[in-house]
Amino acid sequence: MDMENDSDLKHSYRVLDLPDTASREEVEKRFDILVRQYRSKPSEQFEPIAKAYRNITGTQDRQKFEELSRQKYAKYKGFAGPAEKIDDFFRLYKARVFVGLIALIVVIVGINAYLNHRAEQERLAKLPPIDLSVMILGDFSPLGGQEGTAAIEESLKAPFPEWKRVTALLSYLPNQELGQTSMALQQKALLQLSTETPDLFIMDKASYAWIAKSSALMNLDQEAKSRLNPWLKESQVLKAKQEDSPVEHIYGIDVSVTPLAAKLQFTHTDVILGIRDGAAHKEQAIHFIEQYLKGK
DSSP states (O other): OOHHHHHHHHHHHHHTTOOTTOOHHHHHHHHHHHHHHTTTSOHHHHHHHHHHHHHHHHHHHHHHHHHHHHHHHGGGGGGHHHHHHHHHHHHHHHHHHHHHHHHHHHHHHHHHHHHHHHHHHHHHHHSOOOSEEEEEEESOEEGGGOOSSHHHHHHHHTTOTTOOOEEEEEEEOOSSOOTHHHHHHHHHHHHHHHHOOOSEEEEOHHHHHHHTTTTOBOOOHHHHHTTTTTTOOGGGEEEEEOTTOSSEEEEEEEOTTSHHHHTOSEEOSOOEEEEBTTOTTHHHHHHHHHHHHHTO
16 A cells, blocks of 8 residues: 555544444444435535545555455465456456357368368368268168178169169168167158169068158159060069059169179168159169169
8 A cells, every 4th residue: 555545544534533443334324324414404505514524434444355355366476466366357258259159160160160061071072973862761770780882882883883883771660669769760761762863772571661651752654665675574663652642653663683783882672773863864763763673
């Protein structure tokens, strides 16, 4: 405390008629007495008393806070001052610091996502164009517990040496009822059906019966009479009625017992082929079915 402030504080004690060593309790009591005494007098006469009271109590409060701070930061020794400033900064601005950190995290995550997306786009750009995209929907699993679809994609592409790239999406739908698990898997399949755009579906009997009711599959009546006719057996033709039509049409071709189906790299009992209505690679999808019917 500098000399000017010290002199001002001593004057304040004299105004209240108290010694410099008076406690906070003594100051409060003395002030209450003076308030009662000056109640009927002009406020100008009481103003010096109120000013002295504010000066004394304010000084005592600051001294108390400074003492608590010294005790709190004593462990930092020579770094007590900087530590106190840092603590005060975070105490006063913790909300802003927290929001800033959240914003920083969002920015970092966004940058990483962008960089990952860009890297993936660059990787895909280096790959050959897709000749056929396939969605495998039903009670199917990769052979040998393999992870990913690389082996499956290779087995799908193998009969077509002129093709450069076949992609596959495996959506597992068990025939056995698994309660909540079955429901969750069906919801996932529904989401994939609404967001993915495969050219060809590979289905088992259960998934075919489910999908054929919708408008997802292409009507194969014409192809069955013409291009596929030389190799198509009546037992391989699968008809169904869609929900918005009372007439049966061919939506699936059963190739379960063909030689090429036996070479597919996923477990299966049924292999039913169907083309997505509006397929981007319709010609290749028809060629795929044709090749499986030929059995070569």
